Each structure stands twice: as C-alpha cells, then as structure tokens.
Amino acid sequence: MTEPQFFSSPDLAICPEAEGYLVYHLATGKLHRLNATASLILEVCEKGRTRDVLVAALADLPGAASSAVPEWLDFALREQLLVGSRPATAAARTASDYADTADELRQDGEILAAYVCQDHATMLEPSAPNWRARGNLAHILGPGRCAVLLRAVPDAAPRLCRNPALAERTARPATTTTRARRLHTAALFTLFRFLRTQHVRAVALPGAGATQGNA
Secondary structure, three states, X not given: OOXXXXXXOXXXXXXXXOOEEEEEEOOOOEEXXXXXXXXXXXXXXXXXXXXXXXXXXXXXXXXXXOOHHHHHHHHHHHOXXXXXXXXXXXXXXXXXXXHHHHHHHHHOOOHHHHXXXXXXXXXXXXXXXXXXXXXXXXXXXXXXXXXXXXXXXXXXXXXXXXXHHHHHHHOXXXXXXXXXXXXXXXXXXXXXXXXXXXXXXXXXXXXXXXXXXXX
8 A cells, every 4th residue: 555645735825034934824824934844844745755754864853853753744734734645736826826815914914924925926927016016015024023023923843953053043033033134135135126127128218129228
C-alpha cells in the first residue's frame, strides 16, 4: 500500500519575509507566521512528500526537539496548511481570487493579511493594478505598524528551528521591527519601480518609439 503524502494547500497566500513566510489561508481566514524550517516544509510539499521522508530529512535539525517535525505536520494538517491528498487542478486559485480577498480584508481593517494576499496576487499576475494595490497597502502599513502587527502573529512552529540562536532572535521585538522594516522597504521599492515605469511611459511622445521612452 502506498504511503499517503502531504501536499501544500491550494488555498494559501504566501508572502516571504526576513525569516520565513507569512501565510494567509483563504478558506479558514487565518494568518500564520512560519519560520525558515516550516517554510521549507511547505515548499517541498508542493510536489508531495510522505511523513517518513520529511521526518527522516529533518531528523538532525539543530535546535529542534525530536518530536518537532511530526508535531508540526499534525498542526499543519489541522490548520489546513497541508492536505493529505493531491489538490485537483481545478482547485488552483487565480490572481483575482487573492486580489479580491485582499480588497475584502483591507475593508475589514486586516491590513497585514490584505498585504499578504495582494503580494501573492502580484506574484501570480504582475499587472499594473496589482503592483499599485500592493504598494498602497505597504504605504498604509508602514514599518512601525507592520512591526506591531507582526508581533501579534505567533510563530506557528516555535519548536521547529534551524538553531537555538534563531529561536532566540525570533522572540526579540527588535528583530520583529527589523523584519517589518525590510518587508516595508521591499514593498515600497517595488512600488517605486512601478511608478517610475509609468512615468517613463507617460513622458514618451506618440510615435517616438522606444528610444524616446528610455531617455
């Protein structure tokens, strides 16, 4: 009998940050913060992995308890971050699904979750409206507010760390503030690039061709 495999849920909006992923589940409405190891598990399960393979691969993980990996896999199944069967192709979410969810979350005041969803929508479809919405949410957040909101999202895998030093740093408010600043700075940089592109297009004269637009 074939051993069952774990797969990443098709309902996740994933946003990279300094020490892992911020993950919003569209079906459950929950926002999770995953450290580097939990983020790695989520990535490798995109193609499907068995429990034994995951446990064996991470058995010697420094700083993690021996039961940490099995415990987190059970947690991930309960929270529907992982699913026990291969998702159907038809179950795949579109960029519009994530962008619409981001808009709803923004209206409800859930700005950090909205940013995560909009960031994922922009990754799937890097269109002008998606870049603009992502930049606007980054501006609303700001590094200070982002730091406060990040602290309110607990590490979903505190016992699943690459090393004790990382676990210690994760608990420090200063690290959270730094992480928020990096997230905010990266988002504003992408907004700047988008606005610069729009400006170049705006000043290009009709019929002038690419040379005029690049001037």
